[in-house]
Amino acid sequence: MKPKTAVLLVLALGCGLAAAFMTQRLLADRNKVPEVEMVEVVVVKKAVTGQTIVKDTDVNDYFVLDKKPKDGVPSSAITDLRNVSNVRIARSLKEGDYVRADDVETREAMGLPGQIKPGMRSVAIRVNAEKLVGGLVLPGHKVDVVWTYRSANGTPGAKTILQDMEVLAVDTIRQKTSEGRRPSSVRR
DSSP states (O other): OHHHHHHHHHHHHHHHHHHHHHHHEEEEEOOOOOOOOEEEEEEEEBBEEEEEEEOOGGHHEEEEEEEEGGGSSSSTOOGGGGGGOOOOSSSBTTTTOOOGGGEETTTTTTHHHHHHHHOOOOOOOOTTTTTGGGOOOOTOOOEEEEEEOOOSSEEEEEEEEEEEEEEBBBBTTTTTOOOOOOOOOHHH
């Protein structure tokens, strides 16, 4: 074999090996899946209608923590199941939806219904300013409800029908101001 032919053969063999190596690297890089950052978010497990109050015991019935790619998760998505406990769902959610911060209302944001403790009920009683002890009864105070009546023969009487009841609201007032004073009423 001539030296010129041998050099060309070695050169061709070297180029072929280099091409095979580069092709193998290119295919390996294409098949490599980029690492996706995952985040745990609260996802609806079972459809929830709007205005549903979710208690501690109901959380696992309605919601589940699920790992999702961070890029596809809305910034307002809730990431902790404790944030969907003892809340009211503001709008209907279907299975698989992310639960967002604006989808839930805390007890404080629910208004008066959110202030009612589990197992309790609230009843409205119409009273006037004189019956409210001149504005001295405020939300949070405990009162007895007394029924006054006149019997058939005209004899007046009084009977305590409820004892140690918590006042939730007076007129349109649900709470005291931060200074502890009674805020002015909206209605007069």
